[in-house]
Amino acid sequence: MPAIKSLEELKRLKEEALKKREAMRTSGRVQITVAMGTTGIAAGARETMKAILEVIEQENLSDVIVRQTGNIGLDSWEPIVEVVVGDEPKVTYGKVSAERAKRIMKEHVMGGKVVSEYVIPS
Amino acid sequence: MRELALHILDIAENSVAAGARKVLIAVEEDLPKDRLRIVVEDDGRGMEEELLSRVTDPFVTSRTTRKVGLGIPLLKAAAEACNGSLCLTSTVGKGTRLEVEFQHSHIDRMPLGDLAGTILTLVVGHPTVNWVFVYRVGKAEFTFDDNPIKQELDGIPLTEPSILAFIKEMLREGIAQAQQDGRARE
Numbered sequence: 498m499p500a501i502k503s504l505e506e507l508k509r510l511k512e513e514a515l516k517k518r519e520a521m522r523t524s525g526r527v528q529i530t531v532a533m534g535t536t537g538i539a540a541g542a543r544e545t546m547k548a549i550l551e552v553i554e555q556e557n558l559s560d561v562i563v564r565q566t567g568n569i570g571l572d573s574w575e576p577i578v579e580v581v582v583g584d585e586p587k588v589t590y591g592k593v594s595a596e597r598a599k600r601i602m603k604e605h606v607m608g609g610k611v612v613s614e615y616v617i618p619s
Numbered sequence: 620m621r622e623l624a625l626h627i628l629d630i631a632e633n634s635v636a637a638g639a640r641k642v643l644i645a646v647e648e649d650l651p652k653d654r655l656r657i658v659v660e661d662d663g664r665g666m667e668e669e670l671l672s673r674v675t676d677p678f679v680t681s682r683t684t685r686k687v688g689l690g691i692p693l694l695k696a697a698a699e700a701c702n703g704s705l706c707l708t709s710t711v712g713k714g715t716r717l718e719v720e721f722q723h724s725h726i727d728r729m730p731l732g733d734l735a736g737t738i739l740t741l742v743v744g745h746p747t748v749n750w751v752f753v754y755r756v757g758k759a760e761f762t763f764d765d766n767p768i769k770q771e772l773d774g775i776p777l778t779e780p781s782i783l784a785f786i787k788e789m790l791r792e793g794i795a796q797a798q799q800d801g802r803a804r805e
Contacts, residue, residue, distance in 0.1 A: 502789035507771050510781045533744065535690040538629050539620055543733075546740045550783055557780045565744030567636050 517559055527561045527606050532577040534568025540575035541594060548595035549578075552602040561606060574617050580605055591617040620693065622732020623657065629690045630659045630717055631741055634748075637663025637715060641749040642741075646734065648723060648756045648801065655703075655723040655731075662714040671709050694719055701725035735790040738763065742786060743777045754794055756801025761793035 531537070531546045546565065553561055571577055574591030578598065581587045588611050590601060597615055604612050620626055627644060634642045639661035647656045666674065675695050695705040702722040709715040721728045738752050742765050752763040765786075772782065 502785055502792065504767060504771060507768060507782075507785060510779075510785055511772055511775055514775050514779045514781060531744065533628065533632055533740070535629050535632075538625050538632075543625060543628055543736055543740055546744065547736050550739070550743065550778070550787075553778055554780045554783050554787075559779055561778055562776055563743055563778050564746075565632075565740065567632060 514559070526583065527558075528581045529561065529563045529606070530579040531563065531565045532567070532569050532571075532575065532579075533565040534575075536568060536572045537575045537577065540592075542576035544595045545576045545578060545593050545598045548598040549602060552599055552606075556602075556607065558602075558607070571617065577617070582606065582609065589617045590615045621729060623655075623729050624732035624734045624737040626690070626694045626697075626719075626729075627657060627659065627734075628737045628740060630694070631737075633690065634659060634661035634663055634715065635745050637661060637665070639663035639714065639748060641751070643751045643753070644738070645753040646731070646755070650723065650757050650801070653723045655721045655728065656718065657720075658716065658718045660714065660716040665711040665713050665715055666709040667711060671707060674707065675705065691717070697721075697727075697729060701728045735787065735794055738790055739787055743783070746777055752790075754797050756797045759797045759799075759801035761797040763790060763793060 529549060531542055531549070533542050533546070546563070549563055552558070553563070569577060571591065576593045578590045578593045578601065579587050580590065580601065582605070588605070590597070590612070593601065593615065601612050601615065604610050620629070627646075631642055631644060641662050643658070643660045645656075645658040649656065675691050691705070691707070698705050698719045698721055702725060703720040705717070705719045707715070707717050734754065738750065741748075742750050746769070750765045754761045768786065775782065777783065777786065
């Protein structure tokens with residue numbers, strides 16, 4: 498049985514993260530928001546969130562901030578994910594399953610190209 | 620919703636919406652008494668008596684975007700179908716406490732589901748809230764408080780890949796350990 502994670506280990510990770518942060522100070526930030534109201538959760542928003550966090554971990558993406566928010570009033574499009582890359586306008590994606598979330602992470606967040614087929618038409 | 624962990628996520632979102640700074644989530648598997656208890660307690664703005672009495676009604680919501688809130692009524696119905704109950708208490712300006720209980724072994728009881736996923740989602744998604752998670756199985760206990768972690772990180776985002784992996788593992792290990800120890804001592 499592995500030992501429970503200690504704060505010592507966290508300290509070491511923090512030092513490493515600080516160094517990395519210094520190195521990439523110039524790169525743009527990405528802000529991702531997952532709608533986590535009752536309808537969103539029932540439609541699978543937690544799995545969507547987990548998929549996003551998984552990609553961040555696997556692809557080692559620093560500078561991505563993930564937040565969650567309540568219901569945003571577009572129930573039939575849940576789970577809903579908003580992505581803002583740097584100064585670009587906000588992109589709102591609908592029916593974002595875990596699979597779709599992974600694609601959005603790879604193509605939009607990492608590749609810079611909006612996945613237009615998942616964007617909620619305004 | 621097919622797992623209790625998703626209901627916990629839903630209830631906890633209410634706490635955040637109520638402006639809570641600190642939220643305690645306690646899950647207790649009392650195996651000798653065959654009960655499963657979940658408590659979500661916050662220091663948010665609380666509810667007036669009148670709203671509180673209506674909030675388990677499916678046609679009440681404090682949200683302005685839509686008129687029907689189903690989170691608490693669904694959980695209440697699920698508990699009552701399993702020899703359990705849901706109790707909601709609230710004081711304006713102090714906070715709200717929700718306690719829900721099930722017969723642990725009841726055939727219709729939803730599985731706990733992915734508790735680690737729920738807590739991770741809350742901790743990362745609402746970093747300004749202090750999340751405390753207590754999980755008891757029999758006499759075994761796992762407590763997770765994100766405050767020491769955030770203090771140590773000193774502004775580094777929780778979405779930093781290595782930190783994310785750290786918190787995820789911490790939750791998974793703690794939950795698995797409590798389950799193993801709690802059941803072994805039966």
